[in-house]
Amino acid sequence: MTVHHPTAPEAAHEVPAHEVPAHEAPAHEVPAPVRMYEMLYSSLVSQLILAVAELGVADAIGDEVRHVDDIAERTGTHPASLYRGLRALASVGVFTEVEPETFGLTPLAATLRSDVPGSMRDLARYVGLPERQQSFGALAHTLRTGRPAFDHVHGSDFWTYIAAHPERGDLFNRAMASMSVMVNSSVLDIYDLSDARRLVDVGGGHGQLLGALLQRYPQLTGVVYDLPRVVPEARTVLADLGVAERAECVGGDFLLSVPEGADTYVLSWTLHDWDDEDAVTILRNIRRALGDSGRLIVIDEVLPEGDTPHFGKFEDIVMLSLLTGQVRTEAQFAALFEKAGFRHVETLPTRSPTSLVVAVPV
Incomplete structure (x- = not known):
């Protein structure tokens, strides 16, 4: 937005906005009230x-x-x-x-x-849901209490609400599939899985990530593990990708258990939905299924320390408003891993806001 705030005293002697738009001027030359005005309307x-x-x-x-x-x-x-x-x-x-x-x-x-390919329309339509927008309008409640604004506004936690409104749940799953496509394209090239034999995508949604991995690695077999109401869509996606014969779709609850028998487990764009207690529960269930060898790959945003800009710092506000989860720093991931019986090995940044975090059993 190009604006020159008429009431800002610091702006009284600046060049008129139509000659030097505020958003084009060097940051140190734009008066703070003008920048705030633009941010309020952004x-x-x-x-x-x-x-x-x-x-x-x-x-x-x-x-x-x-x-x-x-x-x-x-x-x-x-x-x-x-x-x-x-x-x-x-x-x-x-x-x-x-x-x-x-x-x-x-x-x-x-x-x-x-x-x-990579359409973001479903994601945009999900972001625009009135239920989400109303929750963000009540962020002051969250900052006061530490509790999700969604629960305060709608009288229900997010997951219960989604389960009770199947059309919203369907749009949510399609939106997450859109995110998966974006994330997948940025992570597939930075980590080699040619030594993996069986992979479980925990919370794998509609199966886009597993499908892309099976296409890339012909030696690989895999499992999409998600809620029973989600996995039928994954079967269709995997069949359309031509990899259904090497894939299983299993319904269940990762807070209770995950399928055993794989050497690689993946949590993609999932762990940030959950608070530390539930996150450790999910990780311990994976640790139990994995045994003493193999690896865990977490694909998620990893926050930099300090004032460094990062999209995840605002995704974290989404978690704060809608759920009880959080976007974490590398140190916070390492602490969760340690509690669950894993050791953090490395963090690899990608072209997207996400990173690939690798851990192994201890």
Whole structure:
């Protein structure tokens, strides 16, 4: 957002905003009130993205360049209002106004299409759920009490609510599958599993990670382990990937047990959902199933210390608001491993916000 706050006393003698937009000026030259004003309104970028994802605007544009009237007709929206939304998003690189009132997709906008590899539309639609948005609006409750805002607003914990609302649960699982595709592409190239023979993906969701690993390593067999209501989707995904004959889909509860008989166990984008007590329980169940040899691979965000920027520091606020989990530092992972009978071996950063953390039994 380009703005020059008219009431900011520090800004009284600055160059007019239309000549030097605040977001383009060096940080030390932008008055603090102006930067705060922009930060307060920055959530509108996210809200607009959520809105156009829900409306299917990227699908309506597709590979073409379309006038806003055409896009509005295809999406059932108000042309003038849609134009103002697309104009705002185009100013931050989501969509592009190639001619007056005529828009095309940018690489960012293309991720909101439903029909592209790595589509983020389901993730955007999940992020935009009113239940989530209402919880973030009650973050002050969480900061006061240390308890999830979701429970406070909805009278139920997140997992119970999802189980009671299957359509929400289905969207959640599709959103996590979208995240899995993004994460998978960044981790497959940095760690060699050519010596693995059998792998269990604990909390493996719809099976995208296991499927990608089985495609890459023909010697490998594997198990997707998740809740009984989730694994039927995994069977379909693995069959579509052509690896179903080397895969099993097992339903269960990883807080109680995990399948035995593998030399490699993976927890991808899962451990941050749980508090330390439950995380240690999950890890101990894996340790029991693994025996005294093999390895555990945790794919998750690993927070840097201090003021270093990292997306995970805001993902941690999602955990704080919706669940009882947290995004952890390397030292916190190592402490969990030690309590569960593992030893931390290494942490490998990836191109995504996640890292690959390796531990072995002790």
